[in-house]
Amino acid sequence: MKAFFVKIIGFFINLISFISPRTAGKMAIKLFSSPRKIKLKEVEKDFLDTAFTEDIKYAGLSIRTYRWLGKNDTILLAHGWESNSFRWKPLIEKLKTLDYNIVALDAPAHGHSTGKLFNAILYAECINIVAKKFEANIIIGHSVGGMATAFFQQKYQLKSVEKLVLLGAPSNFVGVFRRYVNMMSYNERVSQTMNELILERFNEKPDYFNAARLSEHIKADGLIIHDELDKIIPYNDAEDFKTFYKKSKLIKTKGYGHGLRAEEVNDYILDFINT
DSSP states (O other): OOOHHHHHHHHHHOOOHHHHHHHHHHHHHHHTTOOOOOOOHHHHHHHHHSSSSEEEHHHTEEEEEEEEEOSOEEEEEOOOOOOOGGGGHHHHHHHHHOOOEEEEEETTTTTTTSSSSOOHHHHHHHHHHHHHHHOOOOEEEEEEEHHHHHHHHHOOOOOOOEEEEEOOOOOOOHHHHHHHHHHHHHHHHHHHHHHHHHHHHHOOOOOGGGGGHHHOOOOOOOEEEEEEEEEOOOHHEEEEEEEETTTTTEEEEEEEESTTTTTHHHHHHHHHTTT
């Protein structure tokens, strides 16, 4: 049923493109950049209420941060699309036993952060201000949170950051856009106009935003974990990262999907950050 409605929306935007490609392109970009605002469950609220919370301002947005205090290195956690900081609960509990200083943020338009639109470039800027404020030593990002983490560190090379962990991270905008276009069955008019709008907005074409290629400039050590059966972000994206991110190692898992919610994955992370 969900796939049926997706195709209907795509068909509608395609029709508009015959009248106004620009209008259709704007609609497609807005849809692509508008996560659902998912209300937190009581169990999620209860856990997040155990943290110290602080809202940090950026570009008219209020970015919610959560902190569990510890004496060891500061670890910053960046979740993915339509998620929130609760997704890290099992890992946070392990990190707390090791007395790490833990910071998690809700991305723009997610959780308790404000905003209606979201993209990896904006997320990278939010990660930057949070990482600077709390002097993060290690950053762990899932999915688009991993892509945004790579964009952030490549751009700012924050000296306090010593290690990055990228979990199921997309390696480039072109691939993400292609999968979105295919899912919606957009025609060439819509696809081309989307690319033109990205150029207008960011002064770069979509192919510039290749997190894997840009990661060759990152000096921090990296760990890339990706499931070979990931149906959201293909495993090839992890191999792209490994090709360019010379200071990283790649771990392939099987059966954990895109979410990578598994004790084994958390153990890989702990082994990496503890060495």
